[in-house]
Each structure stands twice: as C-alpha cells, then as structure tokens.
Amino acid sequence: MAGTRRARSTVSPDDHDADSPPPAKTKTPPAKRARRSTTEDVKPKVKPDPEDEDDGEMGDTRFRVRSSASVARDETFPPEMAKVPLATMYDALRELSAVKQEDDVKPSKDGCVVYWSRNKDLRLDDNTALSYASAVAQDLHLPLVVLHIFSLGDYKSHDRSPRRIDFQLRQLAYLQKELAKLDIPLFTITHEGNRKEVPALVCDKLDEWRATGLYANIEYEVDELRRDTEILERTKKARETGKGWQGQVELMRDFCIVAPGQVLTKQGKPYSVYSPYQRSWLAEINSHLADYMHKQNGPVVANASSVRDHAVLGPMFAHEIPTSLAGFELEGGDDEAARMRKLWPVGEGVVDGIMRRFLRTKMQPAKFFEAPLESEGNEVDDPKKKSKIGEYCEGRNRVDWDGTSHISPYLAAGLISPRECIRQAFKLAGGKELPGGRDTGIGMWVQEIAWRDFYQAVLVAWPRVCMSRPYNLKYDGTVDWAEDAGGEKLKAWKEGRTGFPIVDAAMRSLKEQGYMHNRCRMIVASFLSKDLLIDWREGEKFFMQSLIDGDLGSNNGGWQWSASTGCDPQPYFRIFNPASQSEKVDPEGEYIRHWVPELRKLKGKTIHDPAAKLTKKQILDMGYVMPIVDHAKARTTAIEKYKEAAARA
C-alpha cells in the first residue's frame, strides 16, 4: 500500500560521518520501499514538552474568505472546500492515495513515470519525490520524465514576484541540462487559463504520455492542497468509470525538516507559539538524529538512452524552457536581469559556495551583500567561532555586516534542501547533537531554520492565514486602519521616501536586490502596520511581489508577527521605534549611507533621525524628505486602535 513508513534507523549518528554517502538502497519494490515524506503519519513522535504552556487551539477551520478588498486573494475552489479543515484534507489525501495499489498498476511498456517538479523543489539532490519517482522508474523499467507547470493564474493569485519567476526559469534551464545528461527529459507547460483547470490538464497529459505514476512533493498552501486533492479524486473516478488517467499518485513531504503536524503540544494540538515548538522540533530531530543527519533520498538514476528514440518522450529533449513568462517580466529589463543573475546565481556549485561562504569565511562588515560567492581568501581556521555562522548571534542583528547566510531564495525555491542546512550545521558543530540554543552562532542559526518550519506548520494548522485572514481572530476585520488619501503613504513606504532613514534604506535595498535583511523586514513591517496604520496585507502583498525569496508561510508569518495579528504572545503594543532600532542595527549609519545617498554626509547619530536635529530646509536641501508621520503620536494612535479592535471582537 502507498505510504508505508520507513522504520527509524537505530544507527547512532556517531557511526557515520555526516558527509558520508547514504546507505546503499536495497532493491525493494517501490510500494514496499519505505520513505519518510509521504502524506501519511503526521502523528507526533516526540513526547510533548512538559513546560509547554502553549494552548494553541486546532485552528478555527471554518474559515470564511473575507479580507480587505484590495488585498483579497481570489478563491480557486468553491467556498465549501474552504470549510474543509486541513486535518481533514490530510485525511482526504491519505485516503485517496490509499485507493490505488501498486498491483493495480499495469505499466504500459511504452509508458513512463512522471515526477512533477514544483516551484519549491528545484533540485536533483535530496529531493524526496524525485528520488522516489526515479526508484519507481527503475523498478518498473520505465523512463522517468520531469514535468513542470507554469500556472500563471496561480502566480498572479500568489503575487509571485517576477524576480522569483526569473530565478525559477534560470534554475529550470540548468536542471534541464543536468537531467539531459541522465537522458531524463524536463518538459514544461505554460498554462495561461483558469488555474482550476490544472488538475485536468495534468491528468490529460499523463494519459497522453501513458504514465504509470505521478510523484510530487506536497505544497502546503490551501490552493495547492486542493489542486492535489482534485487530482487524486479525478484518478479515483477514472478508476471507477474506466475513463481518464488511472495511474498511481503519491504526494510526499519534503519542504520542511520536521513536517507540519509532526510535533504537537501535550494536548495533541499544533503549536501557536514558537519557543515551545522549537524545543519540540529540536527534540524530534535529536531523538532521530541518524535519520535527519543522513540523506534518505537516493540519487536520480539515468534513463536508458533509448528514451531519446521514444515517439512521445524523445521530442521532449528539444523542448525549450521559456526565458520569461507573460505578465511576469522583470520591470528593469536587461539591467535588472543582469543584476539578479549576479546577486542570485544558479547552477553548478552555487549553493555549496553560498554555504561555504557562511560557514567557513569571516564576517565582512559593510559589504551590503553585493555578490554571494565572494569567499576567496576569507576562510577562517576556526569556523565554529570565527566564521559568519560562528558570529551569528551578534551578526544576525547587524544590518551593516554581512552576517547572515543569504540562503533564503535557495531554500524558498528548493535549490537546497533544508535538511542539508542542518546537516552542515551539525557537522560544523562537531558534537553528538544538533545544537539549537541561543548560546552559539550555530545553535542560533538552527533556530532560524526552525522558524521556517514553524510558519509552515502554522499555515497547515490555521489555513485561514493563506486566505488573507489573521491568525488572531481578535483582529479579523476589526482594526480601523488609517485613511491613506490617494495611497500616498503606502507609495512613499514602497519607494523608500518616508523620511525615516532606516525604513527608506531597507525599502530601497528590496527594490535593488529583491532581498531585505531580517531585522529590516521587521522594522519596515512594524512601521507600515503601526506607524502608518496601513493594513499589513498591503505590505505582505508588496513583499511577495518584490522578494526573490517570497514564501507564503514565512512572509505571512513575519507580517502577522510584526502587525501583532499572528502567532506571538507579545501584545500589540510592541511597536518598533525606527530611530532607536536604526542605532542598534546600524550603529555607524553605514547601511543607511549606502542605500540613501542623500544622507551620506551626515555625521554621528543625526543619520538615524535627521528631523530631530536638522531644519526642514536642511533636510530638503540634501534632497531627502521630511518624516511622513510623527512616530510618538502614531504609536499612541496605533495602541488605541488595536485596543479598540480587540474590544470590538
């Protein structure tokens, strides 16, 4: 039956070097071969943390689709589907995937096995569904085909940024070449029509290709789960009626290290608070260290070269990956394309280079991340302490240092597996456990990786967050957001013209690089939602449209945290003071000088809050702008409005 769970290995982590190749795969029929990441088994495997005070309720799954008009996402599927609790969606996936049995499948001798590559798993190595599909293809003596669908309706609905799409297209072009070396074709389909048509499109294609099975990694967002559920339903129906594609479908868990639902509170509920979640997350990993620290996914095996003569599959080798998608062209044309290629390269050795730079080279002040691969000559002898990761506890809070990994675009699009990140951290730590505390740089970095899993777990448990609704229902339609005549304030925020230097510097870095330092993301998000009292969903949307690492879970989580509507025990009166934040994260003002050249000549602390020391004329003469809001007054207003909102709920 599909979804057999792999038994936990009893091998001690000390028995292997973390870099050693995975244990040899035995030739087991695919249906019996075990693996970690299927739709099954989302039960907790660690004992809940006894100190866990989190009373996270299993989400209000009766989510209505309601939000402020300008930022509402349209619905893919009928409203009834929106009422289905995600837990039930998991059941549906499990039930439906259990319908087909390996024995039922009669591979046609000119058929194939299909791996459906998604936006989040663009790699060959350590890719759960791809590895599994490859093993199935080998067992059935069928060729493997890689399918990738560009669903423009989905991209539009998810506000996918042209930069992220450009990154995806570049990586797919690279993967196509790598796969061709293994005689595996990568075929893409650009679907411009209604995104609800994707399940039918996929099933028809599989029928045309006489595919025996379809394998894919799960995308946890609501619309994507519904799409996959529909494919399973279609297949089931086809089996009953004998009409349509009737092959095997398996969906696997790959995007997180610890899959959503895998660690739960002592009441068996999902965590809504990060700290207890992170403790359980770390305990889960450390209690199954051998599993997590060794690659479980075997390499992709080459097709027989005769596939190139196959009537349907052969011509796919001539298929060209598009270089841009209609409606998602880079605004800055060739210049922007060149800048993105330099900042965020893809291809052979890139991910290794970025990790090496973070794990092995010394902290670089004031580089503002101009090129990710500059590591030559900066290697340190004691990377555990002296490298960027070694100094991460301090480095992560300094926007004027080059103190974080910049791996986020590669994680978001899946060019590196998150498991590989913690494997490398474990190896560098050189101990018997994965560190996850705040006392070392490595432990601190592992904690950040846990945030990524946490936010995915949140969106699975409370799917309303995917539908423009707050996690905290107190603020669901109750906040009296400020009037912003003509959208002028929002525009000033987007363009980095607010008169708050740290906010403006951060927003301009986003425009230029498609990336923003984490501290700055928090500062600008607090500024928009509290100082300007503009609906946080406007900021969430703009980030998704601008970021190269845009990811619904992390972005939504970050925005809701900053707007105090999310999973955070801190109440609404945490409001960042832009000037004092600026002094902390950019003490010498170097970051501001780099991104806001108008202020380059300012000395001392004036750069953090020019309006406090200079006249309006002096500020305007420098070519800068006056603050668009009075922070002290705005803070008081925001507290009042949030208090009123909570009272209204």
Ligand SMILES: Cc1cc2nc3c(=O)[nH]c(=O)nc-3n(C[C@H](O)[C@H](O)[C@H](O)COP(=O)(O)OP(=O)(O)OC[C@H]3O[C@@H](n4cnc5c(N)ncnc54)[C@H](O)[C@@H]3O)c2cc1C
């Ligand atoms: C308002 C807001 C919006 C955000 N939007 C996104 C987004 O769309 N995509 C995204 O990947 N991250 C997002 N983040 C999280 C974080 O800012 C970025 O992951 C981080 O800045 C990426 O830089 P890095 O790779 O150098 O991070 P590092 O500090 O090196 O951290 C390593 C990895 O850990 C993960 N991580 C770190 N911090 C967080 C966090 N707070 N939440 C979730 N994961 C985290 C990321 O995958 C990151 O690449 C957002 C944060 C905020 C406050």
